[in-house]
Amino acid sequence: MKNFPRLVLCSATGASALAPAACTAPQAPASRPNIVYIMTDDHTAQMMSCYDSRFVETPNLDRIAADGVRFTNSFVANSLSGPSRACMLTGKHSHANGFTNNITAVFDGSQQTMPKLLQKAGYQTAIIGKWHLESIPTGFDHWEIVPGQGDYYNPRFINEQCDTLVNKGYLTNIITDKALHWMDEERDTQKPFCLFIHHKACHRNWLPETKYLSLYEDKTFPLPENFYDDYAGRPAARAQEMEIGRHMDIIYDTKMYNPQLETRLKATYEEFIGRMTAEERAAYDKVYDPIIKQFYAQPPTGKALDEWKYQRYMRDYAKVLKSLDDNVGRVLDYLDEKGLLDNTLVVYTSDQGFYMGEHGWFDKRFMYEESMHTPLVMRLPKGFDRRGDIDEMVQNIDYAPTFLELAGVAVPDDIQGVSLLPLLKGEHPDSWRKSLYYHFYEYPAEHMVKRHYGVRTDRYKLIHFYNDIDVWELYDLQHDPHEMHNLYGEPGYEELTSQLKEELHRLQEQYHDPIEEELKK
């Protein structure tokens, strides 16, 4: 477990250096909108009721969509935390911003970033919560981050003085407290601001807040129809290690603590619940002890065990999400009470999607729909009349140019994303992108998802898994939305395949991804 990875405390990372491509800001409008960007970790659209009503209710997240817009085709460029955050901050794909994976990458804080450009244009910038980019944040007037993945209970924070401080309570509440405190008491009210609120929720191992420990305990979640996927025709999908049945840790993930049992993540679990106060621990044990007792008295086996684990997973994830939803509500209420809503763009998204049992999985990484997709809803500032659904394909590299344009800052030419402002104004530009590029690098690693890149159009997806495998996959999302049938190499698909390969190469050229050249060596 990487808890305090290569975080170089207090190292100078060139806080004010800007790459040459940065342009000078044009004359900014008098009252520039604020930006409140709320990003969760591993929150997937299946678990957000404005996208999918099967599993949970998320009234506060839905409020953003109801008052604003919901993106129905929102995607990431690399479905993993650090890479996703780097794409968001730079507006560039992973190979271009350098942060390709969570294991070896360290974000080069001297490069051009959207917060730096906003800061230069007179915005106050702040980030609170999960950072995960290994170097010290640059481009922020204020930052308070959690080390590594963060702790759900009595969490450690690293602040601008580079002190590590333990805060009392539950992380989702504390991040919100700090965000409200900064908006209320610390920022310069004469300046527009851009605040990044980055939650750990709903990341593994889904430790709920004490007040929600019992929530959902009487709920049985429906099993996804492809829970028992056999991965036929998809060797890369078969090779992963993220199956609920085979790879979830019975102690760490499903919380069935047993002093006699050793599991890979038992020590990590002990460390996590060891952070609770005696009172918190008593509340926790009161709910989980009877479940543990019952489990070991009559342990389920085979498919019954897989499905039992799925229910535990869904319940704990949903509980953690409930605290998150409450806290997003607190931010919206605050902005409302202070009269800030009208002049603020509120964005809610996640660092990627997640599997809730589809293909039998948890975790993310794959270019398949559940994890390439990410929720994206926005409440728009005055002057933007668009409401309802936006169906154009958007990607997390688009946030940087969107925020810059909103702030009246010229978007540097080397930014690869596209501003979403025309869509927020109700336009449907003919020239809008017709395909998306994706590249995942973190292999070999936990969950063992092979390296791959690919192209997605509104209907088709072509993926190439490489490195220690050479496998192509082709899906028709219209007829096979769950990506169960790999059409690559099947008769009748030759022309489509060559068109998609051409498009893939066009994107690799456009974004300057050298991978195909490297593979030829």
Ligand code: SGN
């Ligand atoms: C940790 C988790 C993994 C997860 C990665 C990346 N293991 O390593 O399950 O895929 O984070 O997640 S754990 O034992 O530490 O919980 S990410 O969202 O940060 O990219």
Ligand code: CA
């Ligand atoms: Ca994540």
